[in-house]
Amino acid sequence: MVRDRSLSARAWNVCLIAAMALAAFGSLAPIIHTVAVSFSNSAAAAGGFITFWPRGFNFESYRKIIEDPHFGNAFLVSTKRVLLGGAINFVLTVLMAYPLSRSSREFRARHYYMWFVLFTMLFSGGIIPLYLVVKYMGMFNSIWALVLPGAVPVFNVVLLMNFFRNLPKELGEAGLIDGAGPWYMLVRIFLPLSLPAIATVTLFSIVGHWNAFFDGLIFMRSVENYPLQTYIQQLVVQLPPEYMDSTNMDLLDKMSDKTLNAAKIMVSMIPILAVYPFLQRYFIHGIMLGSVKE
């Protein structure tokens, strides 16, 4: 393209860069602000004006978090849930995507399974019946209540299925001629070829598990079983109802330990920030998965 070097073109470029920088800054600002609050002195945070740099820099809040047994416990529950739930999601996604990716000539019952899977994806009974099912199964307070109801991420299954379908047909045929069975074919041929797709859906499921709070809230009946997001929801986000009339909002504001809350929020963000580079790498690819069809 020919570069336009006129004054108006340059002014436009400067505006553009400024606008984009502003968008980027706007996306980060609330998080930077929270970091600044978390490292501030709690008196300064309650009385002063913290923008993007801490006042009275200290690690006090983080020290308090380390000493808080409930927080550490909730972090542990969440970690367990991510590992267990992520593993279950991974295995089931792969196991379901592969047979469903076969043509109905290769797998005659494919059609029926597909309809069932899509039906469950589009139609749900809502939260109350699920709550009752989990209750009657006696899974309250158990980690299984957090991982089993969402054990089959149907959307991921459809994504991976479409990815498998778009792999060259010759692969399967070559495998057949060499006498590979379906399990061998899945594990040794399809899986290695689909690593980016599998990484994407697995990362999505990990992030989903880490971020989920609602199931913890309704299925866990005591604080020691809360995953981290539920714990934060209950102790940081939710305002106690007695403060709910507007005259008390100011009081509440002064009472709550802003810096400690900010630090809790930051710590619960760490795992997401840790996988973020990987998310970055894979998800653009991932979101385009299954968008191309024959």
Added chain:
Amino acid sequence: MRGFQKHYHLMLLPGIALLVAFQLIPLFGVAIAFQDFNIGLGLARSPWIGLENFKYLFQIRDSKTIFYNTVFISGGKIIAGIIVPVTFAVLLNELRAAAFKRWVQTVVYLPHFLSWVILAGVLIDMLSTGGIVNRIIASFGGEKIMFLASNDWFPWILIGSDTWKDFGFAAIVYLAALAGIDPTLYEAAEIDGATRWQKMRYITLPSLATTVILLATLSIGNILNAGFDQIFNLYNPLVYASGDVIDTYVYRVGLVQAQYGFATAVGLLKSVIGFVLIIVSYRLAYRFANYRIF
């Protein structure tokens, strides 16, 4: 090949079993929408009351409010969720500096991966009467605003913060569409003496039209999902009048007040309407954008 069938069934078995347990059985559970359900008596012995729950739903005044709130909030999110990412993608696409472009993109995705629990914690702190936003307003001599306690502000806070969280992620699709535009179109336009504005108006925007129409149609199916996680973490009784939506209402009535039958009826009605809307939106997407999901 013939021998593969049972292996395919075997691969699908665990996933299907879990879908049956946590999707299909709860679906039969919607029967309690037609009962005066008592958790001690269970599904088998609770009295059947026909359509009483639904009749009640149409009698109470809450229904109109929550339906209106749901459609208003999610409609606002859909509209802003198209305009902002499209604008952002088009502007970002105009940038020449590749490294800066990539950096901006990386940064604006981040909020998408953070949970609403975390972001609500951040927002509640920032928007509180002693928070940074009100301090800035005060330093300009303005009146403090109770954003999260005011029915005038609350829905707009929801729409705004949702757009803020997701515009970067939503822009991926548009950026991909923009990357697919044939560069010779721009070259031809330049030879014809087109200005930057004309190129944008007659090449860039029309190239995005299909994607925009497609995503807009698909979002019709989501109009009753106003975003439970976000609203649940940000709302309080003061803003029920403007922020209470179907999902939050079902949660409070069903799980907090234990009116299981009635809450299930509300949820069921929502599921049925949502199901119909999704089918309609897929049809429309197929018709107008030649897009097929399955």
